[in-house]
Amino acid sequence: MQKTFVVIPRNCTGCRTCELACSMIKGTEGVFARSRINIYKVGDERYMQMTCLQCVEAACVKVCPTEALVRNELTGAIEVDEERCVGCGLCEPACPFGHMHFELNEGVPVKCDLCGGDPTCVKFCPHGALEMK
Amino acid sequence: MYIYIDGKKISAKDGESILEVANRNEIYIPTLCHHEALDDVGACRVCMVEITHKDWGGWRNLVTACLYPVEEGLVISTSSEAVRRSRGTTLDLLMARCPTSDVIRWMAEENGEISVRYEQIDDGSKCIMCSLCVRACERMGCNAIGTVGRGHDKKIAPPFFENPENCIGCGACAAICPTGHIEVNDTRTTREIWDKKFNFVACEGCGEPVLTEEYRDYAIANRDLPADYYTTCSACKKKKLASHFDKVGS
Numbered sequence: 240m241q242k243t244f245v246v247i248p249r250n251c252t253g254c255r256t257c258e259l260a261c262s263m264i265k266g267t268e269g270v271f272a273r274s275r276i277n278i279y280k281v282g283d284e285r286y287m288q289m290t291c292l293q294c295v296e297a298a299c300v301k302v303c304p305t306e307a308l309v310r311n312e313l314t315g316a317i318e319v320d321e322e323r324c325v326g327c328g329l330c331e332p333a334c335p336f337g338h339m340h341f342e343l344n345e346g347v348p349v350k351c352d353l354c355g356g357d358p359t360c361v362k363f364c365p366h367g368a369l370e371m372k
Numbered sequence: 373m374y375i376y377i378d379g380k381k382i383s384a385k386d387g388e389s390i391l392e393v394a395n396r397n398e399i400y401i402p403t404l405c406h407h408e409a410l411d412d413v414g415a416c417r418v419c420m421v422e423i424t425h426k427d428w429g430g431w432r433n434l435v436t437a438c439l440y441p442v443e444e445g446l447v448i449s450t451s452s453e454a455v456r457r458s459r460g461t462t463l464d465l466l467m468a469r470c471p472t473s474d475v476i477r478w479m480a481e482e483n484g485e486i487s488v489r490y491e492q493i494d495d496g497s498k499c500i501m502c503s504l505c506v507r508a509c510e511r512m513g514c515n516a517i518g519t520v521g522r523g524h525d526k527k528i529a530p531p532f533f534e535n536p537e538n539c540i541g542c543g544a545c546a547a548i549c550p551t552g553h554i555e556v557n558d559t560r561t562t563r564e565i566w567d568k569k570f571n572f573v574a575c576e577g578c579g580e581p582v583l584t585e586e587y588r589d590y591a592i593a594n595r596d597l598p599a600d601y602y603t604t605c606s607a608c609k610k611k612k613l614a615s616h617f618d619k620v621g622s
Contacts, residue, residue, distance in 0.1 A: 248618070287615075289613065301596065302595045305410075325511060325512075325544045328547070337605070343546060343558070
């Protein structure tokens with residue numbers, strides 16, 4: 240059965256291990272800004288993990304002129320088909336939640352693809368604040 | 373239907389090109405002007421393959437893999453001596469035109485020896501006239517650039533070499549260019565491409581550039597999304613949503 244990525248903010252301590260794991264595994268050499276999951280401080284000792292919501296009716300999919308954003312039916316994640324992307328970058332401002340990253344010199348956007356159904360951030364979270372269930 | 377690529381029997385569908393079948397089966401054919409989402413034009417001539425057929429009485433021919441449609445029993449060679457020679461000449465000519473391009477040099481090295489038969493003229497241009505940028509612009513619905521002139525005077529340029537009226541500054545042409553020829557000069561507030569200046573829409577929260585004003589107007593007019601999607605940068609959107617989630621949760 241398709242699993243869902245679940246965040247449990249009350250368990251999050253803001254250690255940002257998930258960000259580090261994501262930016263390492265996705266080949267951005269540990270640059271936190273290029274991580275596909277981000278931790279935001281929302282109050283005193285309260286943190287919120289923010290990552291792509293894999294919307295059912297996704298704005299990024301809607302604006303893409305080349306159908307380069309496709310849903311992986313196995314994992315439920317919307318994935319970037321780099322071969323089909325022309326690099327117009329419209330998906331980044333189109334995402335109402337800000338989970339799309341596009342930089343012109345990289346040519347294709349980066350977004351959370353749930354690591355093919357087995358997210359690395361979940362494996363690395365030391366406090367059980369991220370789950371796949 | 374079945375075709376043979378480098379001796380391997382591979383199933384193919386009617387109407388597919390040789391390159392599509394090869395890509396699907398992870399057989400490498402080098403290309404410069406091919407893009408999955410755009411129509412092929414066969415401009416770069418790097419994807420040359422040698423074809424023959426048992427009914428052709430030994431006749432062989434070199435064709436572009438991106439344009440040639442498959443047919444039953446086609447025998448394709450992706451790296452025969454004739455293919456290597458043809459590809460070598462093509463890459464040699466491309467190197468003569470743009471000696472500073474790394475991707476062409478890399479491809480020539482992959483193909484075998486780099487032969488320097490033609491005078492290399494370094495005029496700072498890396499354009500190989502593959503027209504990927506033109507096709508990407510067309511796909512965006514803008515048609516701001518096109519090919520101008522003929523023969524060795526042919527260039528990619530906006531109409532009349534003036535500021536392209538239809539250009540929205542999306543930068544797809546620069547992102548898709550295989551050799552990195554198209555220049556985009558970005559500052560915090562402006563973008564310059566094809567000698568046209570654009571102003572960025574500044575994020576309502578932090579002032580970071582979001583997208584060009586023309587691109588925003590284009591997106592509002594052509595894509596079915598609310599106009600206020602384009603006023604905030606990704607980081608500010610995330611921050612706002614994080615505090616919203618926090619409020620909802622507590």
